[in-house]
Amino acid sequence: MINMIDDLIERMFKGDKRATARLITLVENDEEKAREIVKKIYSKTGRAYIIGITGPPGSGKSTLVDKLIKKARDEGNIVGVIAIDPTSPFTGGALLGDRIRMQRHSTDPGVFIRSMATRGSLGGLAKATNDAIKILDAYGCDIIFVETVGVGQIEVDIVKTADTVVLVTVPGLGDDIQAIKAGLMEIADIFVVNKADKEGAEATMFELELMLDLEKDKWQKSGWRPPVVSTIAFTNKGVDELWGAINEHREFLLNSGKIEEKRKFRVGEEIKAIVSSKIARKIGEKMGEDDIAVLIEMIAKREIDPYSAADLVLEKALGVKV
Structure with a gap:
């Protein structure tokens, strides 16, 4: 007789969203079941392209993801989204509210959105994120967006998860740009200055470009100079340019063979x-x-x-x- 996990996996492979959601819940709540699930689906993974969206709280990450979902869907991709929310150290609960900004996609059969709580994990990601990504990959997602919790320098774990890392910042952070340099700046493949209609946007762009110039040896060695893109996510301004930059980075990784290096590094870290x-x-x-x-x-x-x-x-x- 087929067991529950085998039944859920079989239904997931047929495109059943409810079964997919149930599998993600299992890997969140039960480490032994997570092990069993990953063993059974692992051979069907490795096809999805993973885009990490990280940056300080309030920088507009969720709104940008909402716009990027549409860009990916316009190209015919099946899209998965994992949005990480912080768990309260006092109540143990989490708002899991990022889906509110993406609710227009909730009726789209080609989009799967899941919020996950950190449950005390550091690094900006939930502990079960990697297993959830594998499930969405096996489910059939072509693109998977992973939006980190938005807490600052400790979010560097996204580099162990994503193929392309997008760092979102906003004008007016001032010295905070310097503060995040030691952590987030080193992991970004693309920089975004969102809410670029606010005062100080040009100065923030200049600071980021200057920092990149100072890190010239690093990006010359890698062969990729991270672009700095200006956006106003609410009005869709600059979203086409950002999506173009993401695709350019993907092409760079594929053509240079560096995507295999990245993925082997991630396997080692996992x-x-x-x-x-x-x-x-x-x-x-x-x-x-x-x-x-x-x-x-x-x-x-x-x-x-x-x-x-x-x-x-x-x-x-x-x-x-x-």
């Missing part, structure tokens, strides 16, 4: 994350809160150093001396 998760779970199984509390007390009293304590934890969890 393996590391899975191994770390397994070790953390093993530690939880082998060591109780009391055991950890004893080690913490010993460290606080300077009876043992943190590195030695970590070695003891791993030795007990893995059963080997490290």
Whole structure:
């Protein structure tokens, strides 16, 4: 008799949105089921092109994604969207409100939009994002947009997920442009100055171009100089140019063979994350809160150093001396 997961996967392959949504819920809530699902669908993945949209809160990421969905659909692509919302550290809940700005696409059979909560994950992405992407890929999406939570420098995890990373900023950030340089600036393939009708747009464009000039050695080595695109997402101004830049970057990756390099890097990072998760779970199984509390007390009293304590934890969890 066919089990529930096999039934959902079979229905997903036939284009059933409800089954696809249910599979994403399973990978969010159950790590063991996530493992089973990914094993069964993995051979059907690898076709979708993944576009990451990141940047500070309020920069207009969701509105831009809404416009880019239409551009992708106009070209006949099946589109998936994963919008990440922050989980409240106080209530544990999440608004999951990004879909409000994309609601006009809700009746389009060629668009699948899913909001996900971070559930405490850092890096701007939900822990189950990679598995959700695989599900949408296997479902048949040609383009998958991943919109990060919008919290600043820690959003660099998007580079481990997307083929093309779009960094959205707005005029008036001032010194914040310098502040994000150490994190987000290094991962962007395309820069967008959104809300370009506001005062300071030209200055922000100039600052970004100047920073790129200072990083000349880096982009000359890679062969791609990230373009800076000016947009007003609300009125659709500059969206054609942004979509053109995304397609140009895609062509660059395909023609240069760098897309394979990117994807192999992502696979390596994913393996590391899975191994770390397994070790953390093993530690939880082998060591109780009391055991950890004893080690913490010993460290606080300077009876043992943190590195030695970590070695003891791993030795007990893995059963080997490290």
